[in-house]
Amino acid sequence: MILTKDSFGEDFIWGVSTAAYQIEGAHDIHGKGLSIWDTFVKKKNKIFKNQHGDIACDFYNRYIADLHLMHSLNIRNYRFSIAWSRILPQGTGEANPSGIDFYNKLIDLSLELGITPWITLYHWDLPHALEQRGGWINREVTDWFADYVALCVKHFGDRVKNWMVLNEPAVFSAAGYFFGVHAPGKKGIDYFLAAAHHASLAQAKGARIIKSIQPDSTVGTTFSCSHIEPFTGREKDILAAKKADVLLNRFFIEPLLGMGYPTDEIKILRRIEKYIKHNDENELKFDMDFIGVQNYTREIIRHSLFVPYLRAKIVSAKSRKVELTAMNWEVFPESIYHVLKKFSAYPNIPPLIVTENGAAFPDEVVNNQVDDPKRVQYLQSTIAQVLRAKQEGVQVNGYFAWTFLDNFEWAEGYHPRFGLVYVDFETQQRIVKSSGHWYADLLKQKI
Numbered sequence: 001m002i003l004t005k006d007s008f009g010e011d012f013i014w015g016v017s018t019a020a021y022q023i024e025g026a027h028d029i030h031g032k033g034l035s036i037w038d039t040f041v042k043k044k045n046k047i048f049k050n051q052h053g054d055i056a057c058d059f060y061n062r063y064i065a066d067l068h069l070m071h072s073l074n075i076r077n078y079r080f081s082i083a084w085s086r087i088l089p090q091g092t093g094e095a096n097p098s099g100i101d102f103y104n105k106l107i108d109l110s111l112e113l114g115i116t117p118w119i120t121l122y123h124w125d126l127p128h129a130l131e132q133r134g135g136w137i138n139r140e141v142t143d144w145f146a147d148y149v150a151l152c153v154k155h156f157g158d159r160v161k162n163w164m165v166l167n168e169p170a171v172f173s174a175a176g177y178f179f180g181v182h183a184p185g186k187k188g189i190d191y192f193l194a195a196a197h198h199a200s201l202a203q204a205k206g207a208r209i210i211k212s213i214q215p216d217s218t219v220g221t222t223f224s225c226s227h228i229e230p231f232t233g234r235e236k237d238i239l240a241a242k243k244a245d246v247l248l249n250r251f252f253i254e255p256l257l258g259m260g261y262p263t264d265e266i267k268i269l270r271r272i273e274k275y276i277k278h279n280d281e282n283e284l285k286f287d288m289d290f291i292g293v294q295n296y297t298r299e300i301i302r303h304s305l306f307v308p309y310l311r312a313k314i315v316s317a318k319s320r321k322v323e324l325t326a327m328n329w330e331v332f333p334e335s336i337y338h339v340l341k342k343f344s345a346y347p348n349i350p351p352l353i354v355t356e357n358g359a360a361f362p363d364e365v366v367n368n369q370v371d372d373p374k375r376v377q378y379l380q381s382t383i384a385q386v387l388r389a390k391q392e393g394v395q396v397n398g399y400f401a402w403t404f405l406d407n408f409e410w411a412e413g414y415h416p417r418f419g420l421v422y423v424d425f426e427t428q429q430r431i432v433k434s435s436g437h438w439y440a441d442l443l444k445q446k447i
């Protein structure tokens with residue numbers, strides 16, 4: 001099948017996504033406060049080769065050239081995040097005019113180039129000053145977040161209409177507060193449950209604030225989603241897969257949809273009730289204009305006695321001897337189809353947008369070019385699966401590739417390259433990969 005843009009319809013939104021900490025650099029200049037990632041990366045052996053995002057893609061200083069490059073690749077929708085501590089160095093209180101100025105310039109140039117901005121308000125970089133006050137564990141975070149959101153909408157809402165409240169609450173609460181492998185590096189079920197509940201409250205509260213200030217805005221939030229299959233047809237594996245589904249797919253979207261937390265399959269999750277106050281069930285609910293679905297692979301799950309609470313574990317893609325990306329994730333484009341079908345089956349679900357999808361492969365520069373046929377193949381196949389879901393009636397209204405530039409991949413440092421554009425982190429040279437050219441060609445097609 002030849003993939004064409006017009007099969008998706010005129011209104012389908014095509015874009016790319018990035019996140020502040022992963023690309024901006026300039027981590028402590030022009031009045032910016034530190035974030036939990038700025039401090040976490042300085043701890044020994046948390047990040048691959050002790051790398052950090054102090055400079056990253058230096059996007060803060062290079063956004064003009066980068067936006068022109070984006071424009072030259074026919075990309076007309078750009079999802080980026082705001083670094084909370086760049087505009088509120090202490091997380092609350094006084095705003096930093098230089099930080100606001102940076103995002104004003106970024107927004108203005110995007111618009112000048114005909115690129116529509118889609119702002120993510122929180123992509124994991126909580127101000128360090130707020131972490132010192134308990135961070136996501138402290139319920140007050142929902143008020144701090146609400147004030148920050150209001151500030152963003154007041155400053156940028158005259159030009160920005162599209163907002164995403166959170167990026168993947170499941171990932172930042174689990175990796176940051178249960179496993180301790182992401183900032184702020186806390187470990188434990190109670191940390192996780194407190195962070196999860198406060199993130200869910202903040203998500204709905206943030207959305208309500210945006211709408212109250214800017215009623216004609218388009219507001220969504222984004223969830224990490226995995227297509228899950230049991231390892232075998234045995235009852236134990238099927239049950240294990242159901243538990244993984246709760247954690248990887250259901251735990252954050254269901255309270256937002258007014259269904260409460262799904263705790264039937266995993267009893268320990270009922271401990272979240274400790275953090276729930278009167279009327280929270282209503283506070284967690286919000287009718288978003290869209291739901292951002294982010295998918296990279298599928299997970300195969302089996303029963304395991306050794307995993308506390310869950311009794312379920314992921315069967316690694318490596319052990320299954322399937323094709324892998326540089327993240328050791330299975331190359332399985334069909335997963336996006338299943339995830340879209342699954343999420344669209346919720347009653348009263350708003351339209352879906354794929355707000356992240358992509359793959360990391362070990363790219364190489366040869367004669368100043370980067371040929372990445374595996375990424376082209378991956379994107380092509382995944383986008384075809386999005387079309388399959390759409391043609392079967394799923395309301396999916398957009399696709400944002402992850403990501404524009406190779407960047408700082410959190411605990412994995414710089415080695416997994418997800419970009420459509422190669423970045424030489426020594427020289428900051430950019431080289432459009434063949435996948436970038438392929439995406440540009442797809443986006444160019446006249447309808």
Ligand code: BGC
Nearest residue numbers: 019167168171224356402409
């Ligand atoms: C995150 C990105 C990350 C990507 C690839 C998503 O979970 O939102 O920040 O780089 O996955 O791992």
